[in-house]
Amino acid sequence: MAKHKFVSLDIDKCVGCRVCEYVCSMEKNKAYNPTRSRIRMVRIYPHTNAAINCRLCKDAPCVAACPRKALGQSSENGVILVDGGLCNGCGWCIKACDFGAIQIDSNNVARMCDLCAGREKGPACIEWCPERALELTSTDIYSLTCNYAIPTPVFLSPCGTAKP
Numbered sequence: 001m002a003k004h005k006f007v008s009l010d011i012d013k014c015v016g017c018r019v020c021e022y023v024c025s026m027e028k029n030k031a032y033n034p035t036r037s038r039i040r041m042v043r044i045y046p047h048t049n050a051a052i053n054c055r056l057c058k059d060a061p062c063v064a065a066c067p068r069k070a071l072g073q074s075s076e077n078g079v080i081l082v083d084g085g086l087c088n089g090c091g092w093c094i095k096a097c098d099f100g101a102i103q104i105d106s107n108n109v110a111r112m113c114d115l116c117a118g119r120e121k122g123p124a125c126i127e128w129c130p131e132r133a134l135e136l137t138s139t140d141i142y143s144l145t146c147n148y149a150i151p152t153p154v155f156l157s158p159c160g161t162a163k164p
Contacts (some may be wrong), residue, residue: 020129062110
């Protein structure tokens, strides 16, 4: 099975303009309101930005957590599908998501990035990003940059000798 592609951010290119949030909210809600966007830009002080959006996890924990079976996952592209008639906004999917990518809308229905399903040109945020900092990828760039070794903890014995 191929990895699902999701919207990924190149942190070296992003200037934090938040155009992606405005474009997403316009595409999905027909209003320029970044609080209703399915991608969120977060500034990590002082000079880094991060995109929070659905990573289309394999065996998505949000789908498994839904007690009403309102969430499913497309076998074609991995997009999380929400049945608005079954979702009651309980928030279990939010707690299950490791990326903080799910929100509950004003109708008490879960929402997350669906890669602009049905849009011919693909995700609007990628198309409109002025710095070309967003792209579809199947590799999590954050995991590639974390290549440091975790040191073995050292504990001191009661007599002050270090033990690994």
